Amino acid sequence: MRGFLTDPTAPAGLRLADDLPEPEPAPGEFLLAVHAYALNRDELNLLRRRPDGWRPGQDVAGTVLRAAADGTGPVEGARVLARLDQHGWAERAAVPVHSAALLEPGVSFEQAATLPIAGVTSLRALRHGGLLLGADVLVTGATGGVGQFAVQLATAAGARVTAHVSRPERAATARALGARHVVTRLADAAAHGPYHLVLDGIGGPALADAVRLLAPGATAVLYGNLGGPSQLSVADFYAQGWNARLVGLISADPGVGAGGGPTMADDLATLARLVADGRLTPHTTLTADWTRTPNALTALARGEVxxxxxLTLPPQGHESVLDRAL
Ligand SMILES: NC(=O)c1ccc[n+]([C@@H]2O[C@H](COP(=O)([O-])OP(=O)(O)OC[C@H]3O[C@@H](n4cnc5c(N)ncnc54)[C@H](OP(=O)(O)O)[C@@H]3O)[C@@H](O)[C@H]2O)c1
Structure with missing residues (x-):
């Protein structure tokens, strides 16, 4: 089987191997023919941190080649999207049933692949704000992978969104996503607040600036630290966000479903349905054949995405793939 693995001597530290072992799904896993996968910024860090020979790949979409042996999950031939921990940048992958959801016919594999990490992060971050109807919500990095979904979902939920972008030329995109106001400096966001909810993937000095914009009892969700470490003081909450709370979001948490809350599969299904209904539109500025993954990673690292x-894979003939995989 073909798939990517880390190799420090290869471009972008990634090599396409053609002799990988076929996946061996556990009883609660199905075998997926991968048709598309998306890159995430944190995967740049993972590629550096993991040992040589590690096989990356978290956001995938494709067709079920063989249903899970325990009888759960999607049937053979079903179109699905899934969030994996690794091994997704390959022709085939073993996928836990609890991390996958069905795709409606109108949703392409390319669209679906964008949703697992970025979409679920934005959905779970917004959930911390509770009812958003008429609420003022601030999203930093609003045209980024997570930010684009956060702006659209908050808007769909009835919030008035202020988008923070890195430079003025991003403003038109942020408005097209649904933002009512767009700022390039957080200080300027004060005119449209205070905020019921702040979503911040930048951290650094931006976090303290954003906390000062919170309404009393409001919520700030921190999910990234692109701007470096943050220094926060209770004085930042004195500004106006008395008794506001700060949530450190780890969106991969499989335990969200415990106690009756939505599981990863629930959230993936919700996002896929919103795309099918035309209420969520993934914005993708780079689509390429999967053999170009190292080039795409370089573009991502350079801030060009x-x-x-x-990345897309050519269709795999169903029967011949099954023959080889079995
Ligand atoms: N906790 C979790 O579960 C979780 C899940 C997903 C992602 N993350 C993390 O969240 C962060 C964002 O992820 P992403 O996929 O959305 O990344 P992304 O696609 O690269 O988007 C980042 C956005 O932030 C903007 N930005 C970056 N640095 C900035 C700065 N110093 N000041 C102002 N704007 C800045 C970028 O603007 P330009 O494009 O104009 O530069 C871009 O719009 C990353 O750190 C990622 O690792 C965490």
Missing amino acids: RGKAV
Whole structure:
């Protein structure tokens, strides 16, 4: 089987191997023919941190080649999207049933692949704000992978969104996503607040600036630290956000479903349905054949990707793939 693995001597530290072992799904896993996958910024860090020979790949979409042996999950031939921990940048992958959802016919594999990490992060971050109807919401990095979904979902939920972008030329994109106001300096966001909810993937000095914009009892959700470490003082909450709370979001948490809350599969299904209904539109500025994954990673590292980058695999003949996989 063909798939990517880390190799420090290869371009972008990634090599396409053609002799990988076929996946061996556990009883609660199905075998997926991968048709598209998306890149995430944190995967740049993972590629550096993991040992040589590690096989990356978290956001995938494709067709079920063989249903899970325990009888759960999607049937053979079903179109699905899934969030994996690794091994997704390959022709085939073993996918836990609890991390996958069905795709409606109108949703392409390219669209679906953008949703697992970026979409679920934005959805779970917004959930911390509770009812958003008429609420003022501030989203930093609003045209990024997570930010683009956060702006659209908050707007769909009835919030008035202020988008913070890195430079003025991003403003038109942020408005097209649904933002009512767009700022390039957080200080300027004060005119449209205070905020019921702040979503911040930048951290650094931006976090203290954003906390000062919170309404009393409001919520700030921190999910990234692109701007470096943050220094926060209770004085930042004195500004106006008395008794506001700060949530450190780890969106991969599989335990969200415990106690009756939505599971990863629930959230993936919700996002896929919103795309099918035309209420959520993934913005992808780089789509390429999967053999170009190292080039796409280089573009991502250089800051040349807006929204998401998606890699596509040619269709795999169903029968012949099954023959080889079995
Ligand atoms: N906790 C979790 O579960 C979780 C899940 C997903 C992602 N993350 C993290 O969240 C962060 C964002 O992820 P992403 O996929 O959305 O990344 P992304 O696609 O690269 O988007 C980042 C956005 O932030 C903007 N930005 C970056 N640095 C900035 C700065 N110093 N000041 C102002 N704007 C800045 C970028 O603007 P330009 O494009 O104009 O530069 C871009 O719009 C990353 O750190 C990622 O690792 C965490």
